[in-house]
Amino acid sequence: MNERVNDGLGECDAEEPEHVVERANEKCSTCGTTRKSFSGGCPVCLLRLALEFDANADSEIAGGAPVGEASYTFEHYELETDADGRPVELGRGAMGVT
Amino acid sequence: MRGKDNSLAGDPARFDTTRWSVIVVAAQSEMPGSRAALSELCAKYWYPMYAFARRRGYATHDAEDVTQGFFLHLLEHRALHHVHPLKGRFRSFLLASFQNYLASECDRARALKRGGAQEFVFIDAENAENRYRLEPFEDLTPETIFDARWALTIVKEAMERLEEEFSIQNKSSTFEALKGYLGTDAATNSQSYSEAAEKLGVSLGAVKTLIYRSRKRYSFLLREAVSRTVSDQSDVDAEIRALCDALIAAEGRT
Numbered sequence: 001m002n003e004r005v006n007d008g009l010g011e012c013d014a015e016e017p018e019h020v021v022e023r024a025n026e027k028c029s030t031c032g033t034t035r036k037s038f039s040g041g042c043p044v045c046l047l048r049l050a051l052e053f054d055a056n057a058d059s060e061i062a063g064g065a066p067v068g069e070a071s072y073t074f075e076h077y078e079l080e081t082d083a084d085g086r087p088v089e090l091g092r093g094a095m096g097v098t
Numbered sequence: 099m100r101g102k103d104n105s106l107a108g109d110p111a112r113f114d115t116t117r118w119s120v121i122v123v124a125a126q127s128e129m130p131g132s133r134a135a136l137s138e139l140c141a142k143y144w145y146p147m148y149a150f151a152r153r154r155g156y157a158t159h160d161a162e163d164v165t166q167g168f169f170l171h172l173l174e175h176r177a178l179h180h181v182h183p184l185k186g187r188f189r190s191f192l193l194a195s196f197q198n199y200l201a202s203e204c205d206r207a208r209a210l211k212r213g214g215a216q217e218f219v220f221i222d223a224e225n226a227e228n229r230y231r232l233e234p235f236e237d238l239t240p241e242t243i244f245d246a247r248w249a250l251t252i253v254k255e256a257m258e259r260l261e262e263e264f265s266i267q268n269k270s271s272t273f274e275a276l277k278g279y280l281g282t283d284a285a286t287n288s289q290s291y292s293e294a295a296e297k298l299g300v301s302l303g304a305v306k307t308l309i310y311r312s313r314k315r316y317s318f319l320l321r322e323a324v325s326r327t328v329s330d331q332s333d334v335d336a337e338i339r340a341l342c343d344a345l346i347a348a349e350g351r352t
Contacts, residue, residue: 030281033346041281043253044349047342049281049313050320051335 118188118327139326140169142255143188146247147196148226153240154200162226168199187337188327189248193241238348246348249341252327256320260312272298272308279309280316 027033028042118139144165151161172195257277264273275297279290295305324334324341 033349041278043250043281044342044345046253046257046281046316046320047249047338047345050317050324050338053314053317053321 118191118329136172137169139188140172143192143248143251144169145226146244146251147192149247150193150196150240150244151200153238153243164200164203167203168196171199186329187333189245189337193244242344242348245341245344249345252320252323252341255323256316259319259323260316263315273312276305276309276312280313 028045031042031044031048033042033044147168148161148165151164152158156164257280260280261270261273261277264270275294279294291305291309292302294309295302298305298308300308321334321338324337325331328334328337
């Protein structure tokens with residue numbers, strides 16, 4: 001039996017991952033939903049996030065490098081990224097995308 | 099993407115353990131391993147059903163009994179007589195089947211005889227009640243609560259899987275630093291990106307990239323979780339939108 005703790009809203013398992021612990025009546029600054037959330041972020045925004053990436057993107061990431069090791073740096077060069085972290089596209093042609 | 103509906107057509111001793119429809123049919127056919135697969139699948143989604151039963155007026159222990167009883171009922175080949183399992187969403191199927199079960203099991207003694215004394219899925223009743231006490235109750239139907247808790251279960255499952263992936267790479271601290279950025283708009287957090295970069299000891303560009311890749315990976319894991327609950331892959335987007343609507347309906351928007 002896990003140790004029980006009280007986070008002010010009710011008891012929960014002490015060993016439960018922090019992001020699973022629900023918090024009460026926070027308002028998401030992005031979508032405006034008032035909801036019980038958990039520290040992983042707004043559930044509505046997380047669901048909508050999954051709509052941003054299509055099936056092709058899924059297959060790419062599934063076989064890609066392990067998450068957490070990414071860095072768009074090549075020696076002393078570094079790719080410019082936009083506010084979402086995506087590489088900024090300067091142009092594209094027959095040989096690829098710059 | 100994983101999972102194909104024709105997996106039963108091949109080796110009869112093997113079945114796709116990622117698709118709900120295949121698992122249910124396999125369990126009915128008593129295929130090897132199918133009972134464990136169905137148990138695992140049901141274990142993920144027992145709480146929305148428990149919350150539904152509680153909202154329908156069942157007392158704590160009765161809600162636990164009917165939830166357990168339903169899972170046994172599902173295994174006893176009686177749940178699918180009027181439902182085609184290879185079509186539709188697991189969420190809709192489970193709710194409709196559970197509603198039918200509750201209607202037919204109004205005699206509590208009968209329900210106890212069938213399921214009350216046996217345990218198919220482990221239900222932490224104390225934890226369930228603590229969670230249920232936090233449910234918003236104003237004007238919410240049992241169906242709304244069920245759908246909203248289902249949505250939250252999916253969101254949490256994907257988050258736990260992402261955390262596990264970071265953990266396997268000994269990057270739990272990276273996950274801790276980035277998880278708060280996954281479900282929020284980048285523009286909202288543009289200033290705090292530098293805090294995350296400083297915390298992780300990487301450049302601002304690198305932390306943006308890490309967040310982008312983590313969001314993308316989380317998105318994949320969530321879509322994968324949803325795909326296991328629909329029969330047709332083309333329904334994934336629609337199901338995600340339905341889950342969004344369910345959460346908004348339950349939690350409200352100001």
